[in-house]
Amino acid sequence: MPPAAGPAAPEPAQSGEVRGSTTRERILDIALDLFIRRGYAETSLREIAAELGFSKAALYYHFESKQDILLALHMRVHGLTDGILPMLQAEADASDVWERLLDRLIGLALQNRRVIELHIRNQEAIAEMHRGASLEKHGPLRHDVDQYVLGLLSDPSLPVEGRVRRTASLGVIAAVLLAASAFADVPDVELEPALRTVVHDVIGGPAEGSAT
Amino acid sequence: MPPAAGPAAPEPAQSGEVRGSTTRERILDIALDLFIRRGYAETSLREIAAELGFSKAALYYHFESKQDILLALHMRVHGLTDGILPMLQAEADASDVWERLLDRLIGLALQNRRVIELHIRNQEAIAEMHRGASLEKHGPLRHDVDQYVLGLLSDPSLPVEGRVRRTASLGVIAAVLLAASAFADVPDVELEPALRTVVHDVIGGPAEGSAT
DNA sequence: GTCTATATAGGGATAGAC
DNA sequence: GTCTATCCCTATATAGAC
Numbered sequence: 001m002p003p004a005a006g007p008a009a010p011e012p013a014q015s016g017e018v019r020g021s022t023t024r025e026r027i028l029d030i031a032l033d034l035f036i037r038r039g040y041a042e043t044s045l046r047e048i049a050a051e052l053g054f055s056k057a058a059l060y061y062h063f064e065s066k067q068d069i070l071l072a073l074h075m076r077v078h079g080l081t082d083g084i085l086p087m088l089q090a091e092a093d094a095s096d097v098w099e100r101l102l103d104r105l106i107g108l109a110l111q112n113r114r115v116i117e118l119h120i121r122n123q124e125a126i127a128e129m130h131r132g133a134s135l136e137k138h139g140p141l142r143h144d145v146d147q148y149v150l151g152l153l154s155d156p157s158l159p160v161e162g163r164v165r166r167t168a169s170l171g172v173i174a175a176v177l178l179a180a181s182a183f184a185d186v187p188d189v190e191l192e193p194a195l196r197t198v199v200h201d202v203i204g205g206p207a208e209g210s211a212t
Numbered sequence: 213m214p215p216a217a218g219p220a221a222p223e224p225a226q227s228g229e230v231r232g233s234t235t236r237e238r239i240l241d242i243a244l245d246l247f248i249r250r251g252y253a254e255t256s257l258r259e260i261a262a263e264l265g266f267s268k269a270a271l272y273y274h275f276e277s278k279q280d281i282l283l284a285l286h287m288r289v290h291g292l293t294d295g296i297l298p299m300l301q302a303e304a305d306a307s308d309v310w311e312r313l314l315d316r317l318i319g320l321a322l323q324n325r326r327v328i329e330l331h332i333r334n335q336e337a338i339a340e341m342h343r344g345a346s347l348e349k350h351g352p353l354r355h356d357v358d359q360y361v362l363g364l365l366s367d368p369s370l371p372v373e374g375r376v377r378r379t380a381s382l383g384v385i386a387a388v389l390l391a392a393s394a395f396a397d398v399p400d401v402e403l404e405p406a407l408r409t410v411v412h413d414v415i416g417g418p419a420e421g422s423a424t
Numbered sequence: 425g426t427c428t429a430t431a432t433a434g435g436g437a438t439a440g441a442c
Numbered sequence: 443g444t445c446t447a448t449c450c451c452t453a454t455a456t457a458g459a460c
Contacts, residue, residue, distance in 0.1 A: 023443080039336055041253045044435060057438080058444045066436065124251055154394050161406040163395070164388060168410045171387020172380040179379045182366050194373040198380045201413050235425080256453065269456085270426045278454070 024062050027052060031069050036117050040070060040125040067129050074126060076115045080108055081145045088148075098152055102169055102199055109177055110188055110195070120174050161205070169202045236274050239264060240288075243281050248329050252282060252337040279341050286338060288327045292320055293357040300360075310364055314381055314411055321389055322400055322407075332386050373417070381414045 030051045034043040045066055049056040063069050084104050088097055109116045119126065130143070153166050176183070176195055183191055242263045246255040257278055261268040275281050296316050300309055321328045331338065342355070365378050388395065388407055395403055 039251075039253065041251065042336065045437090046435080054443090055445060056436085057446080060437070061443060064437095124254070153391070160395075160398050160402055161409065164403070164406040164410055167387050167391050167394065168384040168414075171383040171385075172414070173383075175379050175383020175386065176376060179365070182362075182375070182379065183372075186372050190372055191376070194376040197373065198376055198414060198417065201417055202380075202384070202410060205410065205413050257455090258453080266425090267427060268454090269428080272455070273425060276455095 027059065027062055028069065028072055032073055032114055032118055035070070035073070035122060036114065040122045067132065070122075070125060070129055073115065073118055074129070076112075077119050078143070080112055080115070084108075085144050085148060098166055098169075099203060101149070101152070102173075102203065105170075106173060106192070106196060106199065109173055110192055113177060113180060116177060117180070120178065165203050165205055169199050172199050172202055239271065239274055240281065240284055244285055244326055244330055247282070247285070247334060248326065252334045279344065282334075282337060282341055285327065285330055286341070288324075289331050290355070292324055292327070296320075297356050297360060310378055310381075311415060313361070313364070314385075314415065317382075318385060318404070318408055318411065321385055322404055325389060325392060328389060329392070332390060377415050377417055381411050384411050384414055 027048065031043070031048050034048060034051070038047075045056050045059055048069075049059055059069075063072070084101070087104070088101060091097075091100070149170075153163060153170075155163070158166075173195070176191070239260065243255070243260050246260060246263070250259075257268050257271055260281075261271055271281075275284070296313070299316070300313060303309075303312070361382075365375060365382075367375070370378075385407070388403070
C-alpha cells in the first residue's frame with residue numbers, strides 16, 4: 001500500500017518547481033515532463049517507467065491508474081488557484097475583477113510554468129478525467145476557478161470587444177508560457193514586466209466597456 | 213487504387229468550409245472534425261469509419277495510413293498559407309512585415325477556422341509527421357511560413373517586449389479561434405474588427421521597438 | 425469501392441514472486 | 443518497493459472475397 005499520501009492532501013505544495021525526493025514525487029515529475037512534451041494520451045506508462053529506471057508494474061504500487069497520475073498533477077494546480085476565488089469575491093468593487101484576476105494569474109503562471117503548461121495542453125484529458133470515475137476519492141473535485149473564469153469570459157453585459165479582450169488576455173499569457181523555449185534566454189525579472197505591460201494593453205484598449 | 217488524387221495536388225482548395233463531394237473529401241471532413249474535437253491520437257480509424265457509415269478497412273482504399281489522412285488535411289493549410297511568404301518578401305519596406313503578416317493571418321484564420329484549429333491543436337502530431345516517414349511522396353514538405361514566423365518571433369534585434377508582443381499577437385488570434393464556442397453567437401462581421409483592434413493594440417503598444 | 429477476417433503490436437492493468 | 447509474466451483490449455494495417 002502506498003505510503004500515506006492521503007486523499008485530499010495535494011502535496012506539500014512547494015512554490016518552486018524543483019521536487020523529487022520521494023518516489024511518488026519523482027514519478028509525478030517525470031510524468032509531468034512527458035505529459036507536456038508528448039501529450040497525456042501519447043505518453044505510455046512504459047515510457048514513464050523507462051525514464052524512471054524501473055518497470056511499468058511498479059507504477060501501480062504508487063498510483064491506481066494512469067488517470068490517477070494525471071489527477072495528482074492536476075491537484076497541484078488546484079492548490080495554486082484555490083486561494084484566488086475568495087480573494088476576488090472579497091473585494092467590494094466588482095468592476096475590476098478581471099484585472100485583479102489577471103494580476104494573480106500572471107505571477108502564478110510564471111512561478112509555476114510546468115503545471116500550468118500541463119493544464120493548457122491536455123485540456124481534453126483533464127476534462128474527461130473530471131467526467132470520469134475517480135471523483136469520489138478526492139472530493140467532488142471542484143474547479144471553481146475555471147467555472148468562474150468562463151463566466152466572466154461570456155459575461156453578456158459586456159460588448160463583444162470586451163469579451164474578445166478578456167479571451168485575448170488569457171491567450172497572451174498562454175502563448176508566452178507555451179513559447180518557453182523562445183524565451184529561454186530571458187530571465188523572469190525581465191519577462192514578467194513585459195508580459196504585464198502587454199496584457200494590460202490588451203484589456204485596457206481604448207477603455208473597457210466603451211464599444212460603439 | 214485511389215482515383216488519382218495526385219501527390220502534390222492539395223485538393224481543389226475551395227475558400228469556404230463546405231466540402232464533401234467525393235468520398236475522399238468526405239473522409240477528410242469527418243476526420244478533420246474528429247481530430248479537432250477529440251485530438252488526433254485519441255481518434256481511431258474505427259470512429260471515423262463509423263461516422264462515415266462504412267467499415268474501417270475501406271479507409272485504406274483512400275489513404276495509405278492514418279498519418280496520411282492527417283497529411284492530406286495538413287496540405288489544406290499549406291494551400292492557404294503558401295501565398296503569404298512571397299507577398300511579404302516582395303515589399304521593399306521590411307519594417308512592417310509583422311503587421312502585414314498578422315493582417316493576412318487574421319482574415320485567413322477566420323475564413324478557414326477548422327483547418328487552422330487542427331493546426332493549433334495537434335501540433336505534436338503534425339510535428340511527428342514531419343519527422344516521420346512519408347516525406348518523399350509530397351515533396352520535402354516545406355513549412356516555410358512556420359519557419360519564417362519563428363524567425364520573426366525570435367528576432368534578436370528586437371527588445372524583449374517586442375518579442376513578447378509578437379508572440380502575444382499570435383496567442384490572441386489562437387485564443388479567439390479556439391474559443392469558437394464562446395463566440396458562437398457573434399457573426400464574423402462583428403468579431404473580425406474586434407479581433408483586429410485587439411491585435412493592433414498588442415503589437416502597437418507604446419510604439420514598436422521602443423523599450424527602455 | 426466496400427466488406428469480413430486476421431495479423432501484429434502496444435496499451436493499461438493484475439497476480440504473485442522476491 | 444520493484445520485478446516478471448500475463449491478461450485483455452483496442453489500435454493500425456493487411457489479405458482476399460464480393
